[in-house]
Amino acid sequence: MISSFLKPFTSAVLITALSCSSALALSCETDVSNFEYTDDRPxxxxxxxxxxxxxxxxxxxxxxGSLDIYPKPTVFFTKGYDKLTQYNCSGDKCSSQDIGEGFSICVASPRSPGESCYPLAVVYNNKMYCLLYPGTGSSDVGTSDGPYIPFAGLNSK
Structure with missing residues (x-):
């Protein structure tokens, strides 16, 4: 009798856990004061x-993919907003020098005219930190809905 009660409950918990893990994969830390991936000024x-x-x-x-597959702190750069490069930081945390080296590699890789490279995110200790936001000169920085939140559009689909 108890097992027949637990079976639907177990399925519901599993579905909820899978939904949460998917949502967690599409979230990132946006508060600079909580950026733990560096000892430099983030x-x-x-x-x-x-x-x-x-x-x-x-x-x-x-x-x-899964954040636990990155054994070293990894910086992702966007190239033209539709391509990515990545750079593994040299130490236990990323330094501003690591960001600069990753940027140099991104810029040196083949790209079309107008394809600029920008730091996008860092994966560190199974957590993602988002670095790129709409330009401050853009009217898109914030809307009546509030400030820009990375992955918000993806999570609502």
Whole structure:
């Protein structure tokens, strides 16, 4: 009798857990004061429109996979908002020098005219930190719905 009661409950818990793990994979830390991936002064980058930045995070969501597969801190760069490069930091945390080296590699890789490289996100200790936001000169930075939230459009689909 108890097992017949637990069977539907177990299925519901499993479905909820799978839904939560999928949602967690598409979230990131956005509060710079909580950026633990570096001992340097952390930075965010404001470039492109909301649509550009959404496209970059969409590509990251398609590519990044499970966060536990990254044994070293890894920086992802967007190239033209629809391509990615990644750089493994040299130490236990990423330094500003690591970000610069990763940027140099992104810029040096083949790209079309107008395909700029920008730091997008860092994976560190199974957590993602989002670095790219719409440009401050853009009217897309915030809307009446509030500030820009990476992956918000993907999680609502």
């Amino acid at each position: 930075a965010i980058f404001n470039f492109g429109t909301r649509a550009d930045v959404d496209k970059a995070y969409s590509k990251l969501a398609e590519t990044v």
